[in-house]
Amino acid sequence: QVQLVESGGGVVRPGTPLRLSCLVSGITLSSTGMHWVRQAPGKGLEWVALLWSDGSTKFYADSVRGRFTISRDMSQNTLFLEMTSLTAEDTAVYFCVRGVYYFDYWGQGTPVTVSS
Amino acid sequence: EIVMTQSPATLSVSPGERATLSCRASQSISGNLAWYQQQPGQAPRLLIYDASSRATDIPARFSGSGSGTEFTLTISSLQSDDSAVYYCQQYKSWPPAWTFGHGTKVEIK
Numbered sequence: 001q002v003q004l005v006e007s008g009g010g011v012v013r014p015g016t017p018l019r020l021s022c023l024v025s026g027i028t029l030s031s032t033g034m035h036w037v038r039q040a041p042g043k044g045l046e047w048v049a050l051l052w053s054d055g056s057t058k059f060y061a062d063s064v065r066g067r068f069t070i071s072r073d074m075s076q077n078t079l080f081l082e083m084t085s086l087t088a089e090d091t092a093v094y095f096c097v098r099g100v101y102y103f104d105y106w107g108q109g110t111p112v113t114v115s116s
Numbered sequence: 117e118i119v120m121t122q123s124p125a126t127l128s129v130s131p132g133e134r135a136t137l138s139c140r141a142s143q144s145i146s147g148n149l150a151w152y153q154q155q156p157g158q159a160p161r162l163l164i165y166d167a168s169s170r171a172t173d174i175p176a177r178f179s180g181s182g183s184g185t186e187f188t189l190t191i192s193s194l195q196s197d198d199s200a201v202y203y204c205q206q207y208k209s210w211p212p213a214w215t216f217g218h219g220t221k222v223e224i225k
Contacts, residue, residue, distance in 0.1 A: 045152075045160065045203055047214040059212040062117075095159055101207035101214075102150035104171060106159035 002026035002105045004096045009110030014087055020110055022079040022096030029072050029079065030055065033100040036070060036081045038092035039109070048094070049081065063089075086114045118142055118209050122202075122217035130225040135191040137220045139204035144184045148208040151180055151189045154219075155200045163202075164189065191222070199224045 008020040020036070036048040049070040050059045058070055069082040079096055093109040119142040129135045139149065147167040152160040162171040164180035167187060177192040191198055201219040209215070 044218045045154075045205070045216040047205075047212075047216070050212050050214075061213065101148065102162060102165040102205065103152070103160070104162045104165075106161070108159055 002098065004098065004105060004107035006094065006096045006107045006110035009094065009112045011113045011115060012086060013116055014114055016086060017082070017084045018086060018112065020081040020083070020094055020096075020112070022081075022107060024077045024079060024096075024098075027098060027105075029053075029074055029077060032098055034070075034072065034079045035097045035099065035103065036068075036079075037095045037097050037103065037106075039095070040089075040092045043092075046092070051079065053100075083112075086112075088114050090114050117213055118145060118206050118215055120204055120206055120215050120217035122204060122220050124220060125218075126221045126223060128223045128225050129191075129194045131196060132193050135194050135198070135222055137189040137191075137202055137222070139182075139187040139189070139217050141185045141187075141206055141208075145206045145208035147183045148206055149180075149182070149187050150205045150207065151178075152203045152205065153198075153200045154203065155197075160203065194222070194224065196224055198222060
């Protein structure tokens with residue numbers, strides 16, 4: 001049974017870095033792509049980042065490139081999203097998602113609020 | 117960026133009736149389209165991938181069609197728990213820049 005459990009969200013001031021984690025069970029990170037997708041309050045879905053199964057090929061949305069970094073720790077079976085230079089526009093629920101092209105397993109999300 | 121446009125924004129349908137949701141891409145995406153259902157307070161759920169393939173455990177009343185720039189999600193006989201927001205997503209662009217439509221909210225009359 002595949003489970004994705006996000007953590008690390010919270011309320012932070014603009015510019016404060018934050019690291020999100022996603023504990024993965026039921027799948028092997030080296031066998032699949034993994035993404036972060038976010039949803040601003042009352043808004044639609046926005047793809048954020050993709051980590052390829054090789055663990056080194058990474059892609060980012062234009063809105064976060066240069067500020068966010070996706071990575072994984074195989075020993076902990078955990079996916080990460082390191083976020084820097086946060087602004088109010090980054091306020092959203094962040095979902096950890098499995099897939100390469102489409103997203104077949106989703107976590108329940110962790111909320112991030114950027115506010116002064 | 118490939119822009120996905122969904123219509124209508126809201127659809128009100130009686131139980132047992134058919135619901136037809138549309139999704140248009142700003143350029144051809146072949147069949148590289150998925151549909152998701154999101155119920156209030158929950159994560160999205162994959163319904164359809166590759167434009168017309170049903171995901172695991174998705175009821176047969178959900179079907180997808182289309183290719184190129186025009187796509188449709190059909191719910192053949194609406195049930196009360198189909199009340200949700202439905203999103204389309206393209207995965208044609210390379211390098212990856214997957215984009216979603218803004219969603220269609222399906223309400224039960």
